[in-house]
Amino acid sequence: MSLTVERNPSESLARALLSQGVSRRDFMKFCTAMTAVLALPVRYTPRIAQALETAVRPPVIWLNFQDCAGNSESFLRANHPTVSELVLDILSIDYQEVIMAAAGHYAEENRLNTMREYKGKYIVVVEGAIPLADDGIYCVIGGHTAIDILKETAKDAAAVITAGTCSAYGGIPAAAPNPTGAVGVRDVLNNVPLINMPGCPMNVQNLTALIVHYMTFNSLPAVDHEGRPLFAYGSRIHDDCERRAHFDAGQFVEEWGDEAHRKGWCLYKMGCKGPQTAHNCSMVRWNDGMSWPVGAGHGCVGCSEPHFWDTMGGLYERLPHVQLPVGAEVTASQLGAGIVGLAAAGIATHAVASGIRAKLDPIDREVTKVEEKMP
Amino acid sequence: MATQPVLRGRSADITAAGVPAGRIYVWEIPVRLTHWVNALSIVMLSFTGYYIARPYLAISPQETYSHFFMGYIRFTHFLFGYIFLASLILRTYWAFVGNQWASWRALIPFVTPEGRGLFRQSVEFYFFARREPPVVLGHNALAGFTYAIIVTLYFIQVFTGFALLGLSDPGGFWHTMTGWVFSLVHMQWIRVIHHVVMWLLIAFALQHIYVAFLIDAEESNGLISSILTGYKFIVPERHKHTDLHAPAQAEHGPDNVTAQLTTATATQPSDPRSPSA
Numbered sequence: 001m002s003l004t005v006e007r008n009p010s011e012s013l014a015r016a017l018l019s020q021g022v023s024r025r026d027f028m029k030f031c032t033a034m035t036a037v038l039a040l041p042v043r044y045t046p047r048i049a050q051a052l053e054t055a056v057r058p059p060v061i062w063l064n065f066q067d068c069a070g071n072s073e074s075f076l077r078a079n080h081p082t083v084s085e086l087v088l089d090i091l092s093i094d095y096q097e098v099i100m101a102a103a104g105h106y107a108e109e110n111r112l113n114t115m116r117e118y119k120g121k122y123i124v125v126v127e128g129a130i131p132l133a134d135d136g137i138y139c140v141i142g143g144h145t146a147i148d149i150l151k152e153t154a155k156d157a158a159a160v161i162t163a164g165t166c167s168a169y170g171g172i173p174a175a176a177p178n179p180t181g182a183v184g185v186r187d188v189l190n191n192v193p194l195i196n197m198p199g200c201p202m203n204v205q206n207l208t209a210l211i212v213h214y215m216t217f218n219s220l221p222a223v224d225h226e227g228r229p230l231f232a233y234g235s236r237i238h239d240d241c242e243r244r245a246h247f248d249a250g251q252f253v254e255e256w257g258d259e260a261h262r263k264g265w266c267l268y269k270m271g272c273k274g275p276q277t278a279h280n281c282s283m284v285r286w287n288d289g290m291s292w293p294v295g296a297g298h299g300c301v302g303c304s305e306p307h308f309w310d311t312m313g314g315l316y317e318r319l320p321h322v323q324l325p326v327g328a329e330v331t332a333s334q335l336g337a338g339i340v341g342l343a344a345a346g347i348a349t350h351a352v353a354s355g356i357r358a359k360l361d362p363i364d365r366e367v368t369k370v371e372e373k374m375p
Numbered sequence: 376m377a378t379q380p381v382l383r384g385r386s387a388d389i390t391a392a393g394v395p396a397g398r399i400y401v402w403e404i405p406v407r408l409t410h411w412v413n414a415l416s417i418v419m420l421s422f423t424g425y426y427i428a429r430p431y432l433a434i435s436p437q438e439t440y441s442h443f444f445m446g447y448i449r450f451t452h453f454l455f456g457y458i459f460l461a462s463l464i465l466r467t468y469w470a471f472v473g474n475q476w477a478s479w480r481a482l483i484p485f486v487t488p489e490g491r492g493l494f495r496q497s498v499e500f501y502f503f504a505r506r507e508p509p510v511v512l513g514h515n516a517l518a519g520f521t522y523a524i525i526v527t528l529y530f531i532q533v534f535t536g537f538a539l540l541g542l543s544d545p546g547g548f549w550h551t552m553t554g555w556v557f558s559l560v561h562m563q564w565i566r567v568i569h570h571v572v573m574w575l576l577i578a579f580a581l582q583h584i585y586v587a588f589l590i591d592a593e594e595s596n597g598l599i600s601s602i603l604t605g606y607k608f609i610v611p612e613r614h615k616h617t618d619l620h621a622p623a624q625a626e627h628g629p630d631n632v633t634a635q636l637t638t639a640t641a642t643q644p645s646d647p648r649s650p651s652a
């Protein structure tokens with residue numbers, strides 16, 4: 001027990017921040033920023049501040065399954081500590097395989113202790129997909145399969161948060177042909193409040209905002225039909241993109257490094273999936289608001305959408321290829337050109353054949369005689 | 376030219392031989408109106424849609440604020456999207472209240488034995504197994520069935536179109552109406568469907584216009600002008616190999632020309648030029 005991260009959930013966040021040397025001013029700036037990320041009116045800032053000052057930090061159990069630890073990385077990246085990173089650091093993380101000091105059955109004990117002590121109050125964050133094929137043997141931790149651990153841990157949780165696309169929808173482990181039968185948490189859990197925070201990785205800003213929301217309002221934020229919080233996934237990247245004026249103007253990058261690319265024009269023709277992707281990257285950005293993929297000159301790859309690898313897999317093409325039964329892959333336009341070509345060929349054949357028939361078997365033109373007879 | 380309708384200006388009549396002849400009001404105004412609104416919409420939607428899919432025109436590298444080309448293209452696409460929707464609603468309504476040739480029943484010829492017969496005859500005609508197309512006043516049976524497919528494609532196209540439109544306004548009207556589809560079919564496949572259906576409709580339009588000219592020529596029934604004026608012509612001399620006396624059975628199936636004509640004249644008393652009883 002004592003080997004793990006220091007944990008004192010009864011200590012309030014504000015006090016923890018102060019002890020880490022965060023000024024009141026920085027704290028209020030942080031609360032304002034969170035109000036913005038949560039898309040709340042500015043009058044909520046004091047309320048958030050008050051809640052953070054008094055609320056008790058929720059204990060968190062962070063489960064890693066089929067993943068690359070990219071979300072843990074996103075969560076831990078601290079080139080220069082900011083308030084939001086401190087907020088996350090001092091979350092009562094009771095179990096996090098990537099960072100916890102405990103190992104072996106000590107670690108598993110921590111998890112079980114938290115589940116007992118904070119029954120119905122702890123939050124479970126899941127990172128990575130859950131393999132179901134062959135009784136789930138493709139991800140086994142401490143002798144238990146991922147699916148068993150997840151079900152056991154989530155049973156008494158206040159809420160389950162999926163960090164990243166893999167735990168939300170299966171992500172890359174679930175990409176075709178999906179040999180391990182990987183699925184997202186939503187496919188195996190019900191009866192537990194579930195919030196999806198997809199992304200590859202999820203944006204830590206949004207996770208912070210989600211937790212702030214939870215601490216302030218004691219409830220989970222409104223979600224869309226995919227279970228994603230609306231504040232972070234409520235509009236498309238394309239609709240808030242800084243290159244959007246170039247899209248509307250019809251000014252597109254045609255080739256990497258061409259003049260249009262150097263001028264920062266729209267990346268639509270380079271396969272940008274901004275129009276397909278609901279996320280707030282363009283507003284919140286990454287690395288402390290430094291930049292984001294489209295800002296850096298590469299199209300969005302749609303990493304936070306369901307089935308992203310299979311349907312957005314042509315990273316540099318707008319539409320997925322159609323798999324024909326014969327095995328050839330074609331684009332929508334090739335397929336369409338084929339359809340129209342077939343129709344044209346059919347028409348041409350029929351027209352020629354009609355011409356030949358007209359020669360061989362002419363219709364008698366008695367009709368003209370009728371016309372002549374008419375008054 | 377021999378292909379000209381010969382009985383222009385004369386009313387429909389039953390000739391001495393009992394064969395119907397003359398000019399019959401087939402396509403009512405809503406049918407013709409929606410036909411041309413649809414045709415125009417599809418042309419406009421295809422041009423603008425293709426540009427949306429592949430913006431092939433290079434815009435001059437001037438200041439961005441002075442251009443809104445993609446914006447106008449998308450605006451036009453969405454505008455005609457709404458026009459197309461309105462036209463489909465009107466045509467669907469008319470399929471229930473319009474005359475027998477406008478009825479939705481014409482789209483499913485299989486339900487009656489006559490329909491099946493006519494369907495077979497049409498197929499034979501197109502595959503050169505039959506010299507003359509079957510005589511019908513409304514759609515021929517094969518065309519009727521083709522239109523059933525086309526109308527389905529229309530609805531798919533409108534649905535996928537408005538679903539894509541809904542994406543830019545989450546929680547808005549169209550998103551609420553159509554958003555559920557994205558949990559069933561991934562958004563990218565919805566786009567592919569929207570894209571491929573465009574090509575299917577273009578392929579249909581090509582064969583449709585070809586066949587309109589073909590049947591017009593073979594049958595001398597004024598088919599092409601019919602979709603403008605509403606009138607079709609029966610030229611008995613063109614059908615001397617066809618058995619026009621086949622017994623009329625079904626009430627609705629465009630089975631036999633005499634029966635169709637009887638209904639036509641009976642249901643068109645308001646047309647001053649139609650033969651009054």
Ligand code: HEM
Pocket residue numbers: 406409410413414415417466477513514515518519522525526576579580583584587598599601602
């Ligand atoms: C030169 C252009 C065109 C001509 C001469 C033409 C002619 C006609 C004629 C004569 C009919 C009714 C006769 C029948 O049952 O076969 C018809 C029906 C129809 N046409 Fe066209 N058409 C043209 C363009 C188009 C285009 C571009 C489209 C759409 C892609 C289209 C879609 C349809 C449909 C869906 C019907 C069934 C109408 C209904 O029952 O409401 N047409 N057309």
Ligand code: HEM
Pocket residue numbers: 275319416417420421423424425427428429449452453455456457459460532533534535536537539540541566569570572573576
């Ligand atoms: C015959 C009718 C139509 C045709 C041929 C057509 C064609 C197309 C094509 C080819 C695209 C590009 C697809 C892609 O590559 O991603 C497109 C996009 C789109 N269409 Fe249509 N469309 C039709 C009807 C409609 C309707 C009725 C609507 C409803 C308003 C609509 C709304 C849209 C939207 C919202 C997009 C996406 C635009 C964007 O992402 O900027 N379409 N259409």
Ligand code: SF4
Pocket residue numbers: 237238239241242243244245247265266267268272273274275294299300
């Ligand atoms: S770069 Fe991508 S997201 Fe931005 S406007 Fe262009 S297509 Fe949309």
